Amino acid sequence: MTALGILYPGHFAEDDYPRIEQLLGGDIRVDLVHTDPGEDGTPQQLTAGVDELRLAGTETVVWASVTGSSGYGWDGAHDQVRSLARLAGTPASSTSLAFVNALREIEAGRVSVGVTCPPEEATLFTDFLRAGGVTVTGLRSAGPVSAAEAAGWGEEQVLALARAADEPDAQAVVLPDTALHTAAFVPLLEKAVGKPVLTASQVTVWEALRLTDRRVNAPELGALFTRQPIVQV
Template sequence: MTALGILYPGHFADDDYPRIEQLLGSDIRVDLVHTEIGEDAHRVDALRQMGSPERLATGLQELRLSGAEAVVWASSSGSFVQGFDGAHEQVRGLALAAGLPASSTSFGFVHAAAEIGARRIAVGATYPDDVAALFADFLRAGGLEVAGVLGSRSGTAAEVAGWGEDELFALARAADTPDADALFLPDTALHTVAHIPALEKELGKPVLTANQVTVWEALRLADRRVNAPELGALFTKEPIVQV
């Protein structure tokens, strides 16, 4: 049994994780521990506080006792707002505190892009434009090209958690660009797991979403590979060999 530790802020789209665990269909357990979100606002100051070491320390003991082999901070915005170097410090501190390999959703997107051989990315963000631009900067710092970034007027994670299929597909269609190798949807408050194959079929390219990527990143840290077509191209493609 491989146990994956997930630190998830609040209670927004956390029901994506039991769904992922079921779709993995193997000896993998996804252990979800909630951290305090503080103020629910898509503002840089609030997002930085959400990802503070004190907030991330919450729940680590529970994850250690669960036998987790790796831990991932399941927040894109709570990591990329720190900047690329700051996000590295964030996960380094998390690894030291947990005594486990650690990462975050933001780094998961960078690593997953390499996995599927995507270099040019379109971004459909639920954040305001200024926060969405910080995610694009993070991706560029990770060596990716950004074909386009579409922000949203959504101000809170609670609002995003209430989005349904119509809003999700509208965001994806509007954000995609013909020259992008893949589309990124970077918000762990957005319910996406049930819709990834349909999104990929409609757009004709890989679609990477925050909760999907979070679990994939935890599997990468635990050195596990799982074939799960219901979770999209990321879980079906052979790894890309960089030359």
């Protein structure tokens, strides 16, 4: 059994994680611990959750916040996960770093981004991607939308955001909002735009697996988990 630890701020799209656990098969466990809803990512916010995951015996810890990781900049986000790894006694990462690593995995150097967050948060994230060597070809905002509102979005709204964000020269579409439910929609999103779509819950779990040196074939979670060609519909 591989046990993955996720630190998730608040209560929004956390039910994506048990869904992903089911799709990955019976020998992978995804343990999710909630932190305070503020997404600042300070050591004080993360410490209590890390203690709970350590007691659960997780092998990795990923901080599932984009705002609370990319907001520290490229170097600051790496300092944050180094501190998190020391606290947890396991390899650690964050959702922001997961996006960069996942884009490298699928060899997508040019991306378009769809967000629901305020403009300043979107800019911090796109600057973070650029610091990681990613070219951002376009940014489309459907907001600002509160996390609670985003958590209430269904398939059609998420699909509309992906389509609006897509750019012809982008090799992938990135939807970084950790409050969006996306785990059930990834193949649909990819067929709609004809290219890989990376979402927050998807890359967070993929990153946790990567830290354990595991690769899992799960077509229901999109190209990141299969590397199969996408047929646009």
